[in-house]
Amino acid sequence: MSDEKLTPQSENFSEWYNQIVLRADLADYAPVRGCMVVKPYGWALWENIQQALDKRFKATGHVNAAFPLFIPMSFLEKEKEHVEGFSPELAVVTIGGGETLEEPLVVRPTSETIIGYMYSKWIRSYRDLPILINQWGNVVRWEMRTRLFLRTLEFYWQEGHTAHATREEAIEETMRMLDTYYRFAIEEAAVPVIPGRKSQTEKFAGAEMSMTIEGMMRDTRALQSGTSHFLGQNFARAFDIRFLDQNNELQYAWTTSWGLSTRFIGAIIMTHGDDQGLILPPRLAPIQVVIVPIYRDDAERSLVMQVVDRLEQELREVFRVHVDRRDGVTPGFKFNDWEMRGVPLRLEVGPKDVEKNSVALARRDRPGKAGKSFVSQQGLVQTISDLLKEIHQSLLDRAIAFRDSHIHDVKDYDELKQVVDEGWAFAWWCGSAACEAKVKEDTKATTRCIPLDQPGGSGKCVVCGEPATEKVYFARAY
RNA sequence: CGGGGCGUGGCUCAGCCCGGAUAGAGCGCACGGUUCGGGUCCGUGAGGUCGGCGGUUCAAAUCCGCCCGCCCCGACCA
Structure with missing residues (x-):
């Protein structure tokens, strides 16, 4: 795939x-x-x-x-x-x-x-x-x-x-x-x-x-x-x-x-999304938890699948769960595959987990080892439930941080022209279509919205210098 | 609609400039084996009349013309 x-x-x-x-x-x-x-x-x-x-x-x-x-x-x-x-x-x-x-x-x-x-x-x-x-x-x-x-x-x-x-x-x-x-x-x-x-x-x-x-x-x-x-x-x-x-x-x-x-x-x-693929927010993801069984031979397989089947039953009550039963592809392949598809949480069950009554959890929002943890099979529903909430919050926090670090409160027109190449400009605007058109012609950026959240007071239009009572976002749009 | 790029097995592409005999590769797919905690490896096999139509030629994926479609950049937009 x-x-x-x-x-x-x-x-x-x-x-x-x-x-x-x-x-x-x-x-x-x-x-x-x-x-x-x-x-x-x-x-x-x-x-x-x-x-x-x-x-x-x-x-x-x-x-x-x-x-x-x-x-x-x-x-x-x-x-x-x-x-x-x-x-x-x-x-x-x-x-x-x-x-x-x-x-x-x-x-x-x-x-x-x-x-x-x-x-x-x-x-x-x-x-x-x-x-x-x-x-x-x-x-x-x-x-x-x-x-x-x-x-x-x-x-x-x-x-x-x-x-x-x-x-x-x-x-x-x-x-x-x-x-x-x-x-x-x-x-x-x-x-x-x-x-x-x-x-x-x-x-x-x-x-x-x-x-x-x-x-x-x-x-x-x-x-x-x-x-x-x-x-x-x-x-x-x-x-x-x-x-x-x-x-x-x-x-x-x-x-x-x-x-x-x-x-x-x-x-x-x-x-x-990131360079690994899609990242879906937990509350909307078609699959919230994907279970990847890990085994070497038939003996291990039946051992592992027993636990996997039990966990699937248990988790299915609360979450949208999918078990990756594909044979002939390695776990590593499956990891990458599900990361591409953006599944927020991956659950791995291998022989060691069967032995230790544990599972490995890997969160999609934190790639690699940083997002991997080993937890007990006991209380798994609660663990996952908490984790999904945490993933939601961390996705939101990350997106807010990205957004805010790319919004620039611009003081003059030169700064606006510079900024809209790699971000949004937040500026006073007099409300005239002519000023809007000029920005669009000069930069391809358009007014996106006059946010509900206004600083109050007044200023001078970033384009023409006339009095302005509202601030607006200028940005290049899809 | 303007500018650019492209159309060859399912996918990505080579071959085209300079026409020539069974059209290639990698990936994917099927089967067998091997592997399996971060994209295994080996073997065997199926699969394409080269976007379409027309022309040139003894001969066209290759040259010429027309058409169709897709992608990227612009104008338009949820």
Whole structure:
């Protein structure tokens, strides 16, 4: 499977990424340009992401539903910014059943329009609000350049769409879902994203305000890892989503939408991975503990397997466990193989362990001997449980340390230009699109977000020197 | 869409410039043995009409034309 060494991150980060996706068995290239096949191991990871998020959505009062893949072209055209933003990347169906369609159907690039249409049918009274619906599905955006997980023509995601009676409530929802993503990223994936607001140029097509969680990858480039949009009344007006309020007055609803996609798998890979391969955060890893039996001959084998089988039964109750029963490959090969696949914890059982009632544990976040320990078979569930928590924390700590050491509080424009080559710049910004554009032209860096966490006070825009009240991150992004 | 690179067994590539007879290697795969606490070793074997179409030629993986696809860099983007 993985016979050769990975290209080191430092040598060619893109190449490292591509190799890891293929060799860790997460996904493969599909026969259609820009499309991917998510392989079972990658899909298992996505399923764990889905479960973790879905639980959080349900806990905040949301329900799931499913809307059609096809959307009438005219729907997209009802919201001006929306159609302008998406029309260049639409896949359009013009023939169905051998006949030219009266109206072309677009394969959904996102579902605000069709859901907006349905909401206008469903909403009559303030008593019908709020509507809090999420959908797990796939969408298509005809991108120029694609990369597995990061940008594919078709991708899997969830999109939440809510409608509210008041502006305040919709904004509250927008922020709640941003916080949901933020906590998911930190608590489940150990990915220390920064929550903040998108600039007007970077916001979602059709939104009044877009919130984002931005992650720093190990090449210091930024990855937008999840978004939550306050759509104002834009889509309500376009689709006539109106209701009678308590005073019997007709009002437009306030809507939000929020999404997180399979791109997040890319975030996990590029936040934690090292030159040995993938490192998966314990709470999301499809396999949390892999057991590698070690033996020389049939006699040792049966001895060892007895213990392995017993431990498997015991651990299976609590963890996602896999026993590597492959014969004909050496333990050393298996070690490397599972490290490539990012399994957070490896458990080795050999003849010596059978004798001493012990096992060897090797943690993925600390390569080599440093991460290896020998522990008793007694109380193993607790030992492993503690260790997995520790691994989660150490992954998070490491990622935070990396992120913070590559964020530079820049004082002037020269420093900004220098810094964005190998990090993020944190700077005062006046909010003008012209200053944003200048930075982009000079450095290829864009504003990533205006973080919620602001130092307060005011300063001078790093580009034009005009008064500024907010600080923003500038970085090169995926 | 602009710039660059590439398409030869499953993978990575050699061969192409300078056309010539059964198209090679390493890895992987199958079988047998050997090994097994950090990517074992040996043997045997299966597997490719060289991206597609057309042209030149006695003869094309090799030369010419068109097309298709992929990767990297840019513009666009979850």
